Amino acid sequence: MGTILCATRGGVDSQPTQRRAISLAQERGNRLVFLYVVDTTFLNTVAAPLVVDVASQLRQMGQFQLAMAQEQAAEQEIEAEIVIRQGPLRTELIQVAQEVQASLIVLGYPKGEEARFDEGDFQNFIGELTAKTGAEVVIVES
Amino acid sequence: MNYDPSFFITLGIFLLVLLAIGFRWVHETAAVLSGAVAIWLVHYVGGTFFPSLHIIGFDEAMAFVDWNVIFLVLGMMIFMAMFSETGFLHWLAYRAFRLTRGNAWLLGLALILLTGVTSSFLNNVTAMLLLIPLTIQIAETVGLDPLAYVIPEVLAANIGGAATLIGDPPSTIVGLHLGLGFLEYAIQAAPVVVISMLLLLGASAWLYRREIAGARKRYSAALIRQLESGAQIMDPSLLRKAGIVGVVTLFLFFVAEFFGLPASVVALTGATWLIIWVRPDMYRMLREVDWTTLVFFIGIFVLVGGVKQAGIIHWVVQIVDRLAGSSLDRAMVFTVWLSGLVSGVIDNIPFTVAALPVVDLLNQALPAAQGNPVLYWALIFGADFGGNLTYVGGAANIVAVGLLSQAGYRVSFGRFMRDGALVVVTTLLVVTLWLWIRY
Numbered sequence: 178m179g180t181i182l183c184a185t186r187g188g189v190d191s192q193p194t195q196r197r198a199i200s201l202a203q204e205r206g207n208r209l210v211f212l213y214v215v216d217t218t219f220l221n222t223v224a225a226p227l228v229v230d231v232a233s234q235l236r237q238m239g240q241f242q243l244a245m246a247q248e249q250a251a252e253q254e255i256e257a258e259i260v261i262r263q264g265p266l267r268t269e270l271i272q273v274a275q276e277v278q279a280s281l282i283v284l285g286y287p288k289g290e291e292a293r294f295d296e297g298d299f300q301n302f303i304g305e306l307t308a309k310t311g312a313e314v315v316i317v318e319s
Numbered sequence: 320m321n322y323d324p325s326f327f328i329t330l331g332i333f334l335l336v337l338l339a340i341g342f343r344w345v346h347e348t349a350a351v352l353s354g355a356v357a358i359w360l361v362h363y364v365g366g367t368f369f370p371s372l373h374i375i376g377f378d379e380a381m382a383f384v385d386w387n388v389i390f391l392v393l394g395m396m397i398f399m400a401m402f403s404e405t406g407f408l409h410w411l412a413y414r415a416f417r418l419t420r421g422n423a424w425l426l427g428l429a430l431i432l433l434t435g436v437t438s439s440f441l442n443n444v445t446a447m448l449l450l451i452p453l454t455i456q457i458a459e460t461v462g463l464d465p466l467a468y469v470i471p472e473v474l475a476a477n478i479g480g481a482a483t484l485i486g487d488p489p490s491t492i493v494g495l496h497l498g499l500g501f502l503e504y505a506i507q508a509a510p511v512v513v514i515s516m517l518l519l520l521g522a523s524a525w526l527y528r529r530e531i532a533g534a535r536k537r538y539s540a541a542l543i544r545q546l547e548s549g550a551q552i553m554d555p556s557l558l559r560k561a562g563i564v565g566v567v568t569l570f571l572f573f574v575a576e577f578f579g580l581p582a583s584v585v586a587l588t589g590a591t592w593l594i595i596w597v598r599p600d601m602y603r604m605l606r607e608v609d610w611t612t613l614v615f616f617i618g619i620f621v622l623v624g625g626v627k628q629a630g631i632i633h634w635v636v637q638i639v640d641r642l643a644g645s646s647l648d649r650a651m652v653f654t655v656w657l658s659g660l661v662s663g664v665i666d667n668i669p670f671t672v673a674a675l676p677v678v679d680l681l682n683q684a685l686p687a688a689q690g691n692p693v694l695y696w697a698l699i700f701g702a703d704f705g706g707n708l709t710y711v712g713g714a715a716n717i718v719a720v721g722l723l724s725q726a727g728y729r730v731s732f733g734r735f736m737r738d739g740a741l742v743v744v745t746t747l748l749v750v751t752l753w754l755w756i757r758y
Contacts, residue, residue, distance in 0.1 A: 188727020189464070219721030221346060229403045229448040235725055237549040238452040242726060244545045245459060287729065 179207045179280030182312070184270055186213065186285075187242025194285035194317040199250050201281065201315070202257075209255055210277050211246045212270065213239035215263035232263055267302060274310040282306060283315045323371045325361070329629035332357050333673075336622060341665045341711070348611040351618035351669065355380070358625040375621075375628040383624030384617055387495050387583045388488075393613060394586025395485060398568070399445050400607045401593055402561045406553035408437060408449040413550030416457050423461055423534035427468055427527070428520060430454055434472040435479030435516050439486045440569070443476040443715035451722045453550065460542050462535030465728055470735065471523035473719045474707045474742050478519060480715075481703035482512040484572070484582060488616075489662075489671040489702035491582075493695050496675055500576035511700060511753050515746040522742055557597060564593045616668070623672045632673075636680040647687035651697045651754055654678065658701025659747045663708025663739075671702045693758035700750040708743045710735040 183198035185191040195211070202209040215235040243259040250257040260277070262269040274282055286299060303314050336354035340347050358374050365372035375383075415429035430450070437446040451469055458465035480487030484494040484504040494504045524531075552558055568589030575585050594604065626632060643650035654674075661670050678698050682688045706713030710720045710730060716739075720730045 186725060186727035187459075188723075190729055191727040216725065219724065220718065229399075229445055231448055234448060234452045235722075238455060238722075238726055241456045241459070241542070241545050241549070244541060248539060248541060 180277050181207045181209050181281045182274050182279035183283040184212045190287050190319050193319050195246050197317045198283040199253050202255050209257040211243050212260045212273050213243050214266045214269045271309050279312045281313045285317050285319050287319050325374045326629050329625050333626050348615040355618045355621040375625045380621040380624045384620040387581050390583035391586045394590040396608050397590035405558040409453050409550040410552050412453045421461050423531045431471045431475045435475035438476040438479035439482040443480050444718050446476050447715045447718045451719050455726045460538050464530050467527040467530040470738050473716050476715045477706045478515045487703045488668045492671050493699045501572035514749050518745050560596050564589050619669045619672045627676050632676045635677050651693050654694050654697035655701045655751050659705030662702045662705030663712045667702040667706050704746045707739045
């Protein structure tokens with residue numbers, strides 16, 4: 178049985194990605210793992226008293242987002258697992274894919290202001306992901 | 320007016336720093352520090368060969384740093400670092416969810432008010448970091464687009480921050496410069512803040528009427544459990560101690576004037592008391608203090624010291640004086656709206672520090688302004704409320720948008736501005752009318 182790894186942030190932007198991952202898990206009878214990566218780099222340009230443990234706040238939020246994704250999967254009778262990591266998305270995604278021995282990786286690609294990668298950079302990343310994990314990569318645009 | 324090379328070089332450096340901050344080329348602290356260092360290098364190295372390049376030396380620059388502001392921010396940071404570990408705000412937000420039985424209207428009202436009040440006493444960014452992640456989860460539980468709660472919360476934070484001397488940096492910087500006591504400041508600011516908050520509540524209810532009407536009435540038990548698990552009091556003993564110290568410190572802020580206690584000494588008294596009582600790991604405690612913010616404040620004071628020494632402030636005052644035509648009313652309106660507009664696109668801290676000496680000189684130049692603090696209040700409210708205009712207008716806005724993005728909700732520039740512009744125009748109208756009537 179293969180493993181589908183779906184990187185998600187939850188929320189409305191990630192819904193198409195999550196739905197696609199769930200439907201692929203149903204079709205293929207694969208194990209489904211949702212991944213949330215805590216990323217605090219948006220604070221890197223702000224000079225304000227960051228005395229709060231931001232990473233733990235985001236970890237807690239990530240846990241909630243993944244609980245919602247699990248519920249969504251459960252409605253389709255898929256029992257999904259969850260993984261939360263902290264660090265650069267690229268590194269963490271590759272590492273988790275290797276750990277769970279993912280055969281398929283489902284990724285969302287938000288376009289516009291909030292895109293994490295530009296087009297060329299994204300293609301390079303997909304190449305790197307495939308090379309390092311040996312997994313098939315499915316892109317869902319949002 | 321003497322337009323020597325130091326004038327143009329300093330002006331260039333200052334504008335470059337503002338651009339670097341506005342466009343987020345580098346971290347804000349790196350931008351102001353680079354500006355301060357550039358001014359010193361021009362002063363010392365350039366000034367050795369060309370005396371006209373003397374701008375401001377190190378010792379002179381240090382005299383421009385308002386240490387009362389620096390130590391007040393430091394004291395508050397130490398308190399916030401310990402308080403944030405109690406989980407109290409999470410617990411409070413979750414209680415609001417339970418008490419309102421998930422009624423989306425009442426819940427929105429409670430969360431917006433909670434943010435506004437929290438921001439009056441804690442830094443806006445801290446309020447955002449503590450409240451927004453849980454707000455997103457609460458909104459998702461009731462099946463609501465989190466933007467319907469989060470954006471009004473950001474706007475409430477910037478409005479609520481103006482309520483006290485410690486709520487928002489412009490209030491702290493200008494309030495301390497005026498020598499205002501905590502109580503005196505709060506009494507003067509309260510009417511404008513209360514009216515603005517009421518208007519914000521009305522505007523939010525109207526802007527998000529469809530989303531709120533469509534909220535879910537039944538919730539998933541699993542999600543409620545998840546929500547509840549993240550909304551526990553983490554350390555009841557720390558909460559009790561922080562609560563006692565917080566209340567006593569607040570009382571001290573109110574009576575500080577009587578003893579001639581500077582606000583910084585009050586904040587440091589509370590922070591030191593809490594450190595001795597709680598006995599945290601000092602190494603960790605001091606590491607958690609955000610030194611970049613303190614360096615940012617010092618850098619901006621130095622930079623503006625250079626701007627003042629180079630004659631730029633005097634030049635700006637002449638322009639404003641000409642535009643205002645020696646009318647205090649016109650100068651007040653100009654200060655409110657210009658402060659609001661500029662703070663809407665760049666960080667309001669450098670703007671306030673730079674605008675304060677302009678207001679000082681303007682106050683001396685306008686006969687009707689003698690003994691009348693109206694222009695200072697115009698600067699406080701303009702800078703505090705103007706931050707609501709765009710999502711780059713304040714650190715709290717940027718943090719909230721970043722947190723939303725982390726939960727998979729995109730907020731475009733225009734989307735934020737739809738709500739922000741409406742609230743800024745409305746609240747600045749309130750400010751203008753209030754200052755016109757009051758002063």
